[in-house]
Amino acid sequence: MQTQKFRDFITEEKKEKYRILIVSAETRNDNKLFHTAQRISDECKKLGYECYVAKINGAYISIKDGVARIHNQDDEKGFLLDVADTVAIIRGSVRFKESYLDLLTQLEKIGICVVNSRETISMCSDKYRTYLRLQDYGLTQPLTALIPNKEVLDIPLQKIGNKFPLVMKTLQGSKGVGVLFVESKRSYESLIQLLYNQDENVDLLIQEYLKTDYDVRVIVLGGVVIASMKRDVIEGDFRSNVSQGSKVSDFQLTELEIEECLLASKAVNGIWTAVDFIPSKNRETQPPYILEVNHSPGTMGVEEATEKNIVKTVIDHFTNLDTRIKVPTQCGFLEVVNIHPFGEVVAKFDTGNGTKRPTIHTDKFKINGNKITWGLFNKTITSDILKKVKVDVGGLNNYDEDRYVIKLDMEFAGTTYKDVEFMLDNREERSPILFNRKLMDKFNVMVNPQRKYVITTKYSLET
Numbered sequence: 001m002q003t004q005k006f007r008d009f010i011t012e013e014k015k016e017k018y019r020i021l022i023v024s025a026e027t028r029n030d031n032k033l034f035h036t037a038q039r040i041s042d043e044c045k046k047l048g049y050e051c052y053v054a055k056i057n058g059a060y061i062s063i064k065d066g067v068a069r070i071h072n073q074d075d076e077k078g079f080l081l082d083v084a085d086t087v088a089i090i091r092g093s094v095r096f097k098e099s100y101l102d103l104l105t106q107l108e109k110i111g112i113c114v115v116n117s118r119e120t121i122s123m124c125s126d127k128y129r130t131y132l133r134l135q136d137y138g139l140t141q142p143l144t145a146l147i148p149n150k151e152v153l154d155i156p157l158q159k160i161g162n163k164f165p166l167v168m169k170t171l172q173g174s175k176g177v178g179v180l181f182v183e184s185k186r187s188y189e190s191l192i193q194l195l196y197n198q199d200e201n202v203d204l205l206i207q208e209y210l211k212t213d214y215d216v217r218v219i220v221l222g223g224v225v226i227a228s229m230k231r232d233v234i235e236g237d238f239r240s241n242v243s244q245g246s247k248v249s250d251f252q253l254t255e256l257e258i259e260e261c262l263l264a265s266k267a268v269n270g271i272w273t274a275v276d277f278i279p280s281k282n283r284e285t286q287p288p289y290i291l292e293v294n295h296s297p298g299t300m301g302v303e304e305a306t307e308k309n310i311v312k313t314v315i316d317h318f319t320n321l322d323t324r325i326k327v328p329t330q331c332g333f334l335e336v337v338n339i340h341p342f343g344e345v346v347a348k349f350d351t352g353n354g355t356k357r358p359t360i361h362t363d364k365f366k367i368n369g370n371k372i373t374w375g376l377f378n379k380t381i382t383s384d385i386l387k388k389v390k391v392d393v394g395g396l397n398n399y400d401e402d403r404y405v406i407k408l409d410m411e412f413a414g415t416t417y418k419d420v421e422f423m424l425d426n427r428e429e430r431s432p433i434l435f436n437r438k439l440m441d442k443f444n445v446m447v448n449p450q451r452k453y454v455i456t457t458k459y460s461l462e463t
Helices: 035-047 091-094 098-110 118-125 127-136 154-159 185-198 253-268 302-307 312-315 437-443
Strands: 019-024 049-057 058-062 065-072 086-090 113-115 145-146 166-170 177-184 205-208 214-222 224-232 249-250 272-278 289-294 329-332 335-341 345-351 359-362 367-368 371-376 379-384 386-396 399-412 415-425 434-435 446-449
Touching: 019 035, 019 091, 019 098, 035 049, 035 312, 049 065, 058 098, 091 098, 091 118, 098 113, 098 118, 118 127, 118 289, 127 145, 127 205, 127 253, 127 415, 145 154, 145 289, 154 205, 166 185, 177 185, 185 205, 214 302, 214 312, 224 253, 224 302, 224 312, 224 329, 253 272, 253 289, 302 312, 329 335, 371 399, 379 399, 415 437, 434 437, 437 446
Parallel strands: 019 049, 019 086, 086 113, 329 446, 345 434, 359 415
Antiparallel strands: 058 065, 145 205, 166 177, 166 205, 214 224, 214 272, 224 249, 272 289, 335 345, 335 399, 359 434, 367 371, 371 379, 386 399, 399 415
């Protein structure tokens, strides 16, 4: 199995148009965009996509009459944030300030597809947190230890085998900045003292040094490897970052390397990521050493190495609605909803419920033509019958039963949902409402099975 060919992404079919928001910074020297942000903007123009660059230092979001817009500080009109057709591509500069990340959180709360999420960015920006996360997924990594303070130096060394040389890194950093090569214990102690004297709150880790002539960067998009490149170690250095002058070339991955890189991207819940690794001696049978996962891949080096239009591939990827993943809000397995005209009801959110419609309780009903009279909580109403569906109830008897489908208006977490289709069922001694996965996706919620009433207040309703 090899990296998916670029031509596999090329199609003659008409692409659905959508709108692209780029959240980025300007370079310090000439107020121009960084390379990849500029490439995305230029490619959008070529492809006919409406595009807006929100410059993170000064950008803000306004909401008026339920309509959200993002503005640059000198742009009163701004850019419409429409959940139905907007994708936000977040560049690396957003990680530098909490206020920048808070802007990202606002986009997530509105329901915009963000690439990548604040959680992914925060995890990838913290090298030790990434290390712990990749450990949870069983990925092979260089031995790594956190330096808690300038007095505790021997314990981290023991954790990586007391070996020199070693690599020291600040927890946050990119493009090879904040990475040091330490050749002896004396240098190790001196560097730590120096760094702590410069900044007493500095965060440091050490990592075993794996000698190599090159490392590999793999670009993962939506669970598929779309490109990979070899990055030669810079002569007279130990780093291989393109920004530091590394030479790059196309690189063919083994099946095992592909699987490990996909797993690393999945571990940080990334949509568009770069996974860096050092190959093992036997690449077919031994997993690579994963170095880090980058939440904001640059495109300059990989497009040069592979001669592929990576930016166009990324833009084309989101023409498919199914790829526009939103960041869900956590909810409990029980929450309170308002079902018109019955009022507040406890609903169960069931991720195992793959039926087409949610279910609402009734124990008595009467059919009159295309009308059904039914009741809940001693209140009786008459509804139009939309259809009658056959449901596989399963269980020990493994039987089917007919259920009637009606429409109701409802409110949940401050939002009104009109004409929601419900199936009527006798749910005596169970939650009167059972929500299915499809409706949970519409609500954009993720269920915590250990908690209830995370979003809503139960008031006086029974649990």
